[in-house]
Amino acid sequence: xxxxxxxxxxxxxxxxxxxxxxxxxxxxxxxxxxxxxxxxxxxxxxxxxxxxxxxxxxxxxxxxxxxxxxxxxxxxxxxxxxxxxxxxxxxxxxxxxxxxxxxxxxxxxxxxxxxxxxxxxxxxxxxxxxxxxxxxxxxxxxxxxxxxxxxxxxxxxxxxxxxxxxxxxxxxxxxxxxxxxxxxxxxxxxxxxxxxxxxxxxxxxxxxxxxxxxxxxxxxxxxxxxxxxxxxxxxxxxxxxxxxxxxxxxxxxxxxxxxxxxxxxxxxxxxxxxxxxxxxxxxxxxxxxxxxxxxxxxxxxxxxxxxxxxxxxxxxxxxxxxxxxxxxxxxxxxxxxxxxxxxxxxxxxxxxxxxxxxxxxxxxxxxxxxxxxxxxxxxxxxxxxxxxxxxxxxxxxxxxxxxxxxxxxxxxxxxxxxxxx
Amino acid sequence: xxxxxxxxxxxxxxxxxxxxxxxxxxxxxxxxxxxxxxxxxxxxxxxxxxxxxxxxxxxxxxxxxxxxxxxxxxxxxxxxxxxxxxxxxxxxxxxxxxxxxxxxxxxxxxxxxxxxxxxxxxxxxxxxxxxxxxxxxxxxxxxxxxxxxxxxxxxxxxxxxxxxxxxxxxxxxxxxxxxxxxxxxxxxxxxxxxxxxxxxxxxxxxxxxxxxxxxxxxxxxxxxxxxxxxxxxxxxxxxxxxxxxxxxxxxxxxxxxxxxxxxxxxxxxxxxxxxxxxxxxxxxxxxxxxxxxxxxxxxxxxxxxxxxxxxxxxxxxxxxxxxxxxxxxxxxxxxxxxxxxxxxxxxxxxxxxxxxxxxxxxxxxxxxxxxxxxxxxxxxxxxxxxxxxxxxxxxxxxxxxxxxxxxxxxxxxxxxxxxxx
Numbered sequence: 127x128x129x130x131x132x133x134x135x136x137x138x139x140x141x142x143x144x145x146x147x148x149x150x151x152x153x154x155x156x157x158x159x160x161x162x163x164x165x166x167x168x169x170x171x172x173x174x175x176x177x178x179x180x181x182x183x184x185x186x187x188x189x190x191x192x193x194x195x196x197x198x199x200x201x202x203x204x205x206x207x208x209x210x211x212x213x214x215x216x217x218x219x220x221x222x223x224x225x226x227x228x229x230x231x232x233x234x235x236x237x238x239x240x241x242x243x244x245x246x247x248x249x250x251x252x253x254x255x256x257x258x259x260x261x262x263x264x265x266x267x268x269x270x271x272x273x274x275x276x277x278x279x280x281x282x283x284x285x286x287x288x289x290x291x292x293x294x295x296x297x298x299x300x301x302x303x304x305x306x307x308x309x310x311x312x313x314x315x316x317x318x319x320x321x322x323x324x325x326x327x328x329x330x331x332x333x334x335x336x337x338x339x340x341x342x343x344x345x346x347x348x349x350x351x352x353x354x355x356x357x358x359x360x361x362x363x364x365x366x367x368x369x370x371x372x373x374x375x376x377x378x379x380x381x382x383x384x385x386x387x388x389x390x391x392x393x394x395x396x397x398x399x400x401x402x403x404x405x406x407x408x409x410x411x412x413x414x415x416x417x418x419x420x421x422x423x424x425x426x427x428x429x430x431x432x433x434x435x436x437x438x439x440x441x442x443x444x445x446x447x448x449x450x451x452x453x454x455x456x457x458x459x460x461x462x463x464x465x466x467x468x469x470x471x472x473x474x475x476x477x478x479x480x481x482x483x484x485x486x487x488x489x490x491x492x493x494x495x496x497x498x499x500x501x502x503x504x505x506x507x508x509x510x511x512x513x514x515x516x517x518x519x520x521x522x523x524x525x526x527x528x529x530x531x532x533x534x535x536x537x538x539x540x541x542x543x544x545x546x547x
Numbered sequence: 548x549x550x551x552x553x554x555x556x557x558x559x560x561x562x563x564x565x566x567x568x569x570x571x572x573x574x575x576x577x578x579x580x581x582x583x584x585x586x587x588x589x590x591x592x593x594x595x596x597x598x599x600x601x602x603x604x605x606x607x608x609x610x611x612x613x614x615x616x617x618x619x620x621x622x623x624x625x626x627x628x629x630x631x632x633x634x635x636x637x638x639x640x641x642x643x644x645x646x647x648x649x650x651x652x653x654x655x656x657x658x659x660x661x662x663x664x665x666x667x668x669x670x671x672x673x674x675x676x677x678x679x680x681x682x683x684x685x686x687x688x689x690x691x692x693x694x695x696x697x698x699x700x701x702x703x704x705x706x707x708x709x710x711x712x713x714x715x716x717x718x719x720x721x722x723x724x725x726x727x728x729x730x731x732x733x734x735x736x737x738x739x740x741x742x743x744x745x746x747x748x749x750x751x752x753x754x755x756x757x758x759x760x761x762x763x764x765x766x767x768x769x770x771x772x773x774x775x776x777x778x779x780x781x782x783x784x785x786x787x788x789x790x791x792x793x794x795x796x797x798x799x800x801x802x803x804x805x806x807x808x809x810x811x812x813x814x815x816x817x818x819x820x821x822x823x824x825x826x827x828x829x830x831x832x833x834x835x836x837x838x839x840x841x842x843x844x845x846x847x848x849x850x851x852x853x854x855x856x857x858x859x860x861x862x863x864x865x866x867x868x869x870x871x872x873x874x875x876x877x878x879x880x881x882x883x884x885x886x887x888x889x890x891x892x893x894x895x896x897x898x899x900x901x902x903x904x905x906x907x908x909x910x911x912x913x914x915x916x917x918x919x920x921x922x923x924x925x926x927x928x929x930x931x932x933x934x935x936x937x938x939x940x941x942x943x944x945x946x947x948x949x950x951x952x953x954x955x956x957x958x959x960x961x962x963x964x965x966x967x968x
Contacts, residue, residue: 253715258798272797281793284739285730289798290711290805294674294890295763304764306887309706309835318705320835320886342716342807343725343967369887372702376693377679377710378799384711385887386763414730414741465741466727466790466806467967469715546764546888 132219133227134237136166141525141534144219147212148392148535149197149357152243159246161192161200164392165219167240172211174236180218180226185210197249197335197393201356202472204338208356208395245391247298248359249335249473254296254387255463256331256363256379256477257288259454261407263482266494271371283411286454286462288479291363292384296475299390299538305516305545306385308369322545323366323382325499326514329480330431330490330522332449333361334456335393335473342469348419351457354470357395358425360524360538361477362388367493367513389475390524390538398533402426402526407453416465423455427535429481429524431490436517437507444495444503447481447488449524516544553640554648555658557587562946562955565640568633569813569956570618570778573664580667582613582621585813586640588661593632595657601639601647606631618670618756618814622777623893625759629777629816666812668719669780670756670894675717675808676884677752677784677800677898678709680875682828684903687915692792704832707875707883709900712784713805717896720811720959726937726966727806729790743966744787744803746920747935750901751852751911751943753870754782755877756814756894763890769840772878775891778816779846781945781959782898783809788914788934810896811945811959819954823847823947828874837886844876848956850902850945852911857938858928865916865924868902868909870945937965 132144142148142164152162152169160173173193175181181192186207191200200207218226226232258264261278264287268277281287297303305326311318337356340346346354363383370382396403406424427449432441459476480490489495492513496502499512514520519541525534553565563569563585573583573590581594593613596602602613607628612621621628639647647653679685682699685708689698702708718724726747732739758777761767767775784804791803827845848870853862880897901911910916913934917923920933935941940962946955 253713279796281796285794287794287798289801290713292674292711292889294892297763304888307766308887317832318835320837345728366887373706373708374797375700375702376795376799377708378797380710381887381889384889411738414739416741466729466787466802467725468713468802468805471715
């Protein structure tokens with residue numbers, strides 16, 4: 127049970143009690159697009175609330191934060207505005223307050239069942255950066271593709287290793303993902319060939335959207351980094367392992383990743399996730415001073431992956447892991463990104479890299495779960511899977527649970543479509 | 548001398564005869580931003596021309612192509628609109644036509660000396676992709692950093708190797724570039740350290756801006772690729788070699804590149820560059836069918852780099868090379884990028900990778916020109932340079948010249964500023 131309650135019903139085990147108040151962009155059946163928050167299964171149209179004078183605070187009224195098709199402006203407005211909006215929403219939605227609850231006309235204008243909204247990508251993503259911050263994942267990759275005896279590369283414990291991803295192909299949960307065509311080369315072949323990827327994989331990642339940006343040339347110090355993080359979402363970094371393997375030396379992953387990246391639609395603020403902030407993994411050897419902070423930066427969030435083939439009526443859990451296992455924190459990732467002066471802009475997306483735990487059922491990719499296809503997953507339908515087949519659906523979920531409070535990020539899902547011609 | 552002449556004076560050896568008609572975004576002294584073209588040293592305000600009813604063709608009037616702060620909409624409008632605009636501009640600016648020439652009020656509104664404009668970045672760049680398409684450059688890099696006996700990696704002749712770059716830090720010519728801080732590790736050190744890059748370098752590249760995009764999941768075939776290319780610009784891909792070396796395995800270049808990328812402001816259309824389109828280098832072994840085309844895709848453009856230290860009164864040429872030396876064409880780069888279904892959007896930027904020829908004075912980076920610092924450049928000031936020092940200015944130029952016609956891309960320049968704290 128949550129501490130506070132809302133006059134909007136919150137089903138048991140909902141990801142969205144009054145303490146959550148995530149933000150997303152939704153389109154109504156009539157085509158209107160606006161910024162929304164959510165309590166239980168009811169979405170609340172913040173653009174309509176502005177029009178109804180329910181969000182009249184001078185800190186956020188009169189600015190085009192909500193009657194718009196993205197969260198960029200709101201993300202860029204900074205933590206005092208984010209908090210003020212959440213404070214006002216909490217006030218209006220609390221059980222005992224009649225101001226909004228009893229205003230039928232305003233409720234009619236502002237409340238929409240989530241089922242009647244088509245959620246959109248939360249922001250116009252200027253740049254997308256994907257990190258590689260799980261020590262278990264990096265070690266597994268090194269064991270499988272490089273040297274099992276020296277699986278972790280020399281730079282890994284010094285640098286939150288990452289790369290620039292593709293922004294254009296980031297899609298919201300529910301968007302089908304077409305199996306990519308690409309160049310691959312079999313180990314025993316002399317020359318590469320071109321065709322549909324045969325090793326279609328997933329990567330379970332947590333992402334964050336940036337808040338206010340910095341000026342080009344002016345790094346964000348580690349103790350300020352969290353002020354530049356708006357909130358989190360779940361990311362499925364779909365990966366074509368055969369394309370990736372042939373292309374990635376020396377300039378890194380490219381077409382093995384860029385055919386599609388899925389994000390969950392409701393961005394949960396760091397403020398809402400504060401009860402789940404914990405000390406991260408010990409970093410040994412110590413990191414360089416620009417990455418050192420005494421502020422705990424990990425988040426105790428449970429994660430799971432479900433796989434549903436066309437023969438199955440419901441998803442089967444194939445992974446259960448925890449985001450607090452990450453070696454590098456979001457603040458360290460952001461500070462490292464800007465340490466050379468790179469500027470971030472509000473609404474940029476950062477992904478953590480695959481979240482893998484230390485046990486075989488806590489790996490965040492099929493590559494690791496099936497150990498490169500050598501240990502196929504056995505599904506309740508009697509089927510087995512090494513990698514994804516056409517029609518397979520993947521669902522990833524994330525939530526925190528503590529002292530009776532559950533704050534969730536809902537899910538990101540996507541179905542594999544057959545390759546084109 | 549050019550074939551056609553304009554009533555606007557074109558100085559000898561200008562990059563901008565009437566046949567060029569490049570497009571850029573400029574800001575006037577009064578702060579007004581608009582899309583411009585240019586003849587000689589005179590800029591012509593297309594937004595103002597729309598207001599003066601000089602661009603009233605229904606194919607491009609009434610659309611917000613020019614009274615705006617970017618070329619994205621015009622780039623997305625497609626080749627028939629680009630051609631129609633260029634045709635109309637040519638008509639209005641030709642010597643014999645009094646329609647615009649003798650309309651003093653319209654001229655007063657539309658013509659601005661280039662010296663009174665502050666040029667802006669040409670488009671809002673959704674995604675920036677940097678390729679690695681010079682065989683000489685890739686070979687040189689392999690010799691210096693990997694195995695001199697097997698300098699070219701096995702995938703290089705099959706794939707136009709590339710990676711996603713950073714969009715946010717792309718700046719227009721003239722913007723100073725601050726020396727980045729970053730992690731580096733000396734070969735003889737046990738651990739990395741953090742500080743200003745000591746190996747601050749340049750990369751001479753040619754870039755192209757995309758035209759109309761494609762739908763996610765639907766590749767652009769090789770014989771259609773050129774229809775998705777609006778025009779070209781010069782790119783300086785500033786590089787911190789010491790940061791790059793320590794970070795780039797296994798996910799590719801990241802902070803060694805993302806602190807700044809400079810582009811020239813006047814985008815020259817493929818239509819204007821058509822006289823310089825030539826057959827590219829032979830590709831052996833043959834490339835896979837999806838990259839094969841009989842349409843010549845190289846451009847015979849002369850390139851040079853000038854270096855000017857604070858002690859020098861003018862730039863000294865340190866490189867002269869030619870863009871036709873590239874192994875992979877722009878069409879092949881674009882088709883490869885979309886072969887997995889990745890969507891491009893109008894105004895994306897693609898860079899070629901360092902353009903290096905086969906002789907020591909035709910290498911497009913200091914790393915190659917000084918062979919990793921072992922052969923310092925001797926400058927007329929009596930100074931020498933291995934890599935850039937604070938205050939050094941780099942100027943890159945590009946032009947085509949054929950049968951008395953010169954079409955140029957002007958220049959991209961930038962000064963190195965000292966590192967921050």
